[in-house]
Amino acid sequence: MTLHREGYKSIAIAALLFGALNLSLFWFLGASMMWLCTLVLVISLVLLLLVISFFRIPSRKLTISNNQIIAPADGKVVVIEETVDPEYFKDKRLQVSIFMSPLNVHVNRNPLSGDVVYNQYHKGKYLVAWHPKSSTENERHSVVIRKGNTEVLVKQIAGALAKRIVNYLEVGQKVEQGNELGFIKFGSRVDLLLPIGTKVNVSMNQNVQGGVTVIATL
Numbered sequence: 359m360t361l362h363r364e365g366y367k368s369i370a371i372a373a374l375l376f377g378a379l380n381l382s383l384f385w386f387l388g389a390s391m392m393w394l395c396t397l398v399l400v401i402s403l404v405l406l407l408l409v410i411s412f413f414r415i416p417s418r419k420l421t422i423s424n425n426q427i428i429a430p431a432d433g434k435v436v437v438i439e440e441t442v443d444p445e446y447f448k449d450k451r452l453q454v455s456i457f458m459s460p461l462n463v464h465v466n467r468n469p470l471s472g473d474v475v476y477n478q479y480h481k482g483k484y485l486v487a488w489h490p491k492s493s494t495e496n497e498r499h500s501v502v503i504r505k506g507n508t509e510v511l512v513k514q515i516a517g518a519l520a521k522r523i524v525n526y527l528e529v530g531q532k533v534e535q536g537n538e539l540g541f542i543k544f545g546s547r548v549d550l551l552l553p554i555g556t557k558v559n560v561s562m563n564q565n566v567q568g569g570v571t572v573i574a575t576l
Contacts, residue, residue: 365413420536451551472505517546
């Protein structure tokens with residue numbers, strides 16, 4: 359397991375706060391209130407470990423397949439339904455949404471290989487990620503990857519806790535399935551908009567792994 363580069367600054371700040379807080383408490387209160395110092399040490403250590411875990415990248419054997427769409431994120435499948443996309447396609451698409459909790463791995467991966475033909479950031483609200491309007495009203499970053507005659511829209515969506523979306527792709531770029539697409543701090547949701555008629559290989563409430571689980575077959 360390694361740590362993602364997006365976490366270096368956050369982990370450093372968390373570690374400095376952890377050290378400053380506990381050194382101060384033990385210096386000023388260690389003699390009279392050791393129980394309080396110990397309690398704060400344990401709680402702050404757990405919080406520090408949680409921050410570190412947000413940026414972990416576990417070792418995995420990624421799934422590479424020419425005719426399959428792979429999960430772009432870790433999390434739980436919360437939406438499988440037909441919807442009308444007002445942003446890019448302007449018609450009906452099959453939407454599959456993955457909710458990322460703060461405990462999930464937060465790196466996002468390309469669900470297929472192809473050419474980036476659309477890349478757009480949208481400012482917005484911070485509704486909870488499972489809210490029906492989060493796909494269209496929350497802060498989000500949309501990219502479309504084209505492979506042959508197939509186009510897939512990947513939408514990174516911020517939530518109540520996620521305050522920063524990072525996207526590494528550019529229009530005209532050729533991308534490989536499984537490579538990093540971006541990162542969301544600290545979790546939230548990723549939507550896939552697929553062609554109508556695409557065979558879905560996952561079910562509602564199923565836990566999936568980014569870069570590993572097959573979401574759909576073209």
